[in-house]
Amino acid sequence: MSSNQRIAVLGLGKMSGILLQAFLKQGLFQPAQIAATVAHEERATTLAAQLGINVSTNNVEAARGADVVLLGVKPTQIEDLAREIAPVLPPHALVLSIAASTKLAPIEKALGTEKPAVVRAMPNTPAKVGAGITALCRGHWISDEQLALAEKIFQTVGRTVVVDEKHMDAVTGLSGSGPAFIYIILEALAEAGVNVGLPRDIATMLAAQTTFGAAKMVLETGAHPAVLKDEVTTPAGCTVDGIMELEAGGVRHTLIKTVKRAAERAKELAGN
Numbered sequence: 357m358s359s360n361q362r363i364a365v366l367g368l369g370k371m372s373g374i375l376l377q378a379f380l381k382q383g384l385f386q387p388a389q390i391a392a393t394v395a396h397e398e399r400a401t402t403l404a405a406q407l408g409i410n411v412s413t414n415n416v417e418a419a420r421g422a423d424v425v426l427l428g429v430k431p432t433q434i435e436d437l438a439r440e441i442a443p444v445l446p447p448h449a450l451v452l453s454i455a456a457s458t459k460l461a462p463i464e465k466a467l468g469t470e471k472p473a474v475v476r477a478m479p480n481t482p483a484k485v486g487a488g489i490t491a492l493c494r495g496h497w498i499s500d501e502q503l504a505l506a507e508k509i510f511q512t513v514g515r516t517v518v519v520d521e522k523h524m525d526a527v528t529g530l531s532g533s534g535p536a537f538i539y540i541i542l543e544a545l546a547e548a549g550v551n552v553g554l555p556r557d558i559a560t561m562l563a564a565q566t567t568f569g570a571a572k573m574v575l576e577t578g579a580h581p582a583v584l585k586d587e588v589t590t591p592a593g594c595t596v597d598g599i600m601e602l603e604a605g606g607v608r609h610t611l612i613k614t615v616k617r618a619a620e621r622a623k624e625l626a627g628n
């Protein structure tokens with residue numbers, strides 16, 4: 357980003373905080389180009405000292421004249437926030453909403469300007485280690501250049517994929533919430549390692565690296581997961597006995613229901 361461009365991060369929370377720290381670390385924005393807000397003064401003072409940036413509770417002042425605005429508040433707060441900052445946004449400003457559930461149309465309407473440029477994004481927390489995935493969908497008045505800028509911003513924390521808005525709740529259930537599901541699976545794998553006699557730290561490392569390695573295999577070979585699974589499964593060996601237990605436990609059905617429920621909940625959150 358050129359040094360005279362400014363970003364406002366409104367609602368500096370867990371997810372937007374991860375994004376902001378990556379922008380700083382990678383030099384996408386310098387501290388002087390950033391203004392952020394939170395709900396409470398005390399938190400603003402703490403974060404300003406920690407991050408070395410301007411943090412306040414004043415959304416209007418933070419957004420005034422900003423080139424990029426990242427909305428990081430809860431789904432039910434997005435429209436009010438958009439309405440609050442609308443009068444001070446320059447016409448060219450690119451608004452990025454990371455809220456689950458809240459659709460583009462109500463955000464665009466709340467911004468009120470003639471052709472507001474809004475991109476809806478669903479990042480995930482592995483962004484913290486540069487291994488995030490962010491799904492993006494373009495608002496009604498987003499140019500190709502603005503979409504490319506949004507992608508560039510989220511590519512500082514991992515991969516991006518552009519989807520139609522109708523897929524955003526499904527994305528939320530799978531990759532937005534997904535890290536939490538994987539951590540539970542990973543924790544269970546580590547517990548299993550402890551159960552078969554491994555020290556906990558080694559069990560956790562084995563579980564994490566195995567999960568990471570299997571994911572990398574899918575991404576880099578492009579092979580179907582079932583083909584990769586068959587590679588591991590020696591006839592009459594130990595893996596197939598483990599698979600029998602996994603299937604008896606209904607792991608597929610449970611995971612499908614898990615993502616389906618999270619996606620359904622994503623539809624409800626904003627109430628629109």
Ligand SMILES: NC(=O)C1=CN([C@@H]2O[C@H](COP(=O)(O)OP(=O)(O)OC[C@H]3O[C@@H](n4cnc5c(N)ncnc54)[C@H](O)[C@@H]3O)[C@@H](O)[C@H]2O)C=CC1
Pocket residue numbers: 366367368369370371372393394395396413415428429430431433454455456457478479480481532
């Ligand atoms: N946590 C995650 O893994 C992900 C979260 N999201 C989305 O990010 C958004 C925030 O979620 P989290 O970061 O988890 O929650 P959070 O509670 O950590 O962040 C919300 C932030 O908004 C601030 N805030 C509240 N009202 C405000 C106001 N009127 N003006 C300025 N700031 C205000 C709060 O002080 C808080 O720092 C949600 O919309 C969620 O759907 C999206 C993808 C992943």
Ligand SMILES: O=C(O)[C@@H]1CCC=N1
Pocket residue numbers: 456528532533
């Ligand atoms: O739990 C939530 O609602 C947010 C959206 C996706 C991940 N965290």
